[in-house]
Amino acid sequence: MVERESRYDLGAILKAASDPTRRAILTMLAQQGPLRVTDIARRFEMSLNSVSKHIKVLENAGLVQRRTEWREHLIEVQMDPLSAVDEWFAGLRSIWALRLDALETALEDPEDDGTVP
């Protein structure tokens, strides 16, 4: 059985994705497939070190996976954690919709004064 459950840190995912450089890295990886750190860095006007740090943030959030073959670190995008965000959004939307439903019902029911405590 697959260990279903949000094993991902929602905050970490969102924070990782909130940086434009890191989003660009993710896009690049999705388009081009697994890349080495150096290859990624070369496409940015930024030091290799900074890119390496960004990758570590992404890795930490689970948005990227590292396959250390040979002396090269192949970085691969990982879409799974995104679903944790999807799920949180869905949850938020549903409780919001639920409240609206309750509100409507209350309005139809004249016993209630229509206020939401």
Next chain:
Amino acid sequence: MVERESRYDLGAILKAASDPTRRAILTMLAQQGPLRVTDIARRFEMSLNSVSKHIKVLENAGLVQRRTEWREHLIEVQMDPLSAVDEWFAGLRSIWALRLDALETALEDPEDDGTVP
């Protein structure tokens, strides 16, 4: 015609949502409907000021809206910006899927050597 287009700042939305306190505020607002700043703050072990700041961050990202009726500021959750995130995720996933498709096709076609440049 509705001004469709991502008028939202993806980075701002993600960053705003990356903080646990702010996520809690959003959840609270979704459950309870519009609330005053003070009401929100009372539910946290945190100064009113800090909560006020958090709300401003959310407001800035478009995730909440302020209806300044009377002297009270009614804060209301706004789900629209979330779709900007949805869309970005969808885009990322689709370019990723596209690349995989291309890869498969290449593998079926023996003229290609199977490598992805």
Next chain:
DNA sequence: ACTTCAGTCAACCATTTGGGTGAATAATGC
């Protein structure tokens, strides 16, 4: 052995962030 290449680690710096306090603003209630 020596050099080069791929990356990380460590230290540093400026800026942002998340928190706090106290004063300021503005409307209401007396």
Next chain:
DNA sequence: GCATTATTCACCCAAATGGTTGACTGAAGT
């Protein structure tokens, strides 16, 4: 007019962030 209520504004502070450079580790090529 004065106190109360609701909220923001202006600072202060510690910690985190995004970037830099320079030293280090480890594998490959010569």
